[in-house]
Amino acid sequence: MIEDFKTAAIHAIKVAGFDFVELHAAHMYTMAQFLEVVSNHRTDEYGGSIENRTKLTLDIVDTLIDAVGANKIGIRISPYSTFQGGSGADCKIMHPIAQYAYLYSELERRGKEGKRLAYVHSVESRMAVGGDAIDGPEHSSEWVRQxxxxxxxxxxxxxxxxxxxxxxDDVNLDDRTLIGVSRYYTSNPDLAHRLKNGLEMTKYDRTTFYTQSNYGYNTWGKFGEEAQGEDSVQAKEQLVALA
Ligand SMILES: Cc1cc2nc3c(=O)[nH]c(=O)nc-3n(C[C@H](O)[C@H](O)[C@H](O)COP(=O)(O)O)c2cc1C
Incomplete structure (x- = not known):
């Protein structure tokens, strides 16, 4: 599996010319399943301790650093997530700060050794449950930044x-924090421009998320533009047909 990640990263960076690859170690996809005590019951070198549960993720990170260079790699981490069975902050066996602080510090150690990843991408605790909620428990991520x-x-x-x-507040904490946006980016292709200029956002349409069509992703207009053109009418028909 580690070799598969390597092949994919080489294809993305060296063949397709991507700027970065982002390793998905969040939300109970494969790497998070190894990181989380709730799903990792292994008794070999990949389970049984904080270090062992982190091994797969770091093995992949190190393999990719060798393959494409640390500055081409990002990683997504969701320490507090309960999405898809993640442990979250209430886990009685292992607090997420204990488990994930080790991962962040190992990434920082690589950084200090001259192999600093392009970025680390962390999901805040208010998004713990997935879906459309933004009312997950508000735990500080200050420890991540430190x-x-x-x-x-x-x-x-x-x-x-x-x-x-x-x-x-968060973007002004320092000069190395960026804010990632998802839902409002689907319906505001000029999101940064609107933020900068205090322009109103168009509300997203959740019914268009996770479908087999591009409708709802690339069919919204910039501020003041007609929302949907010819293409989007076809795309909507395609979406309706699929439903
Ligand atoms: C259409 C859509 C697809 C998403 N897909 C993923 C995904 O594949 N993996 C993931 O970790 N998060 C995914 N997310 C979650 C977002 O990346 C993000 O963590 C979350 O929506 C919070 O950001 P927001 O409040 O700006 O929407 C998705 C969100 C949306 C709206």
Missing amino acids: IWKGILIRTGGYLHSPGYKLLI
């Missing part, structure tokens, strides 16, 4: 707070 000293992308519900207070 361990990992490189570029940090923080994500989760940043555009839902009045006056974008959360976004403004």
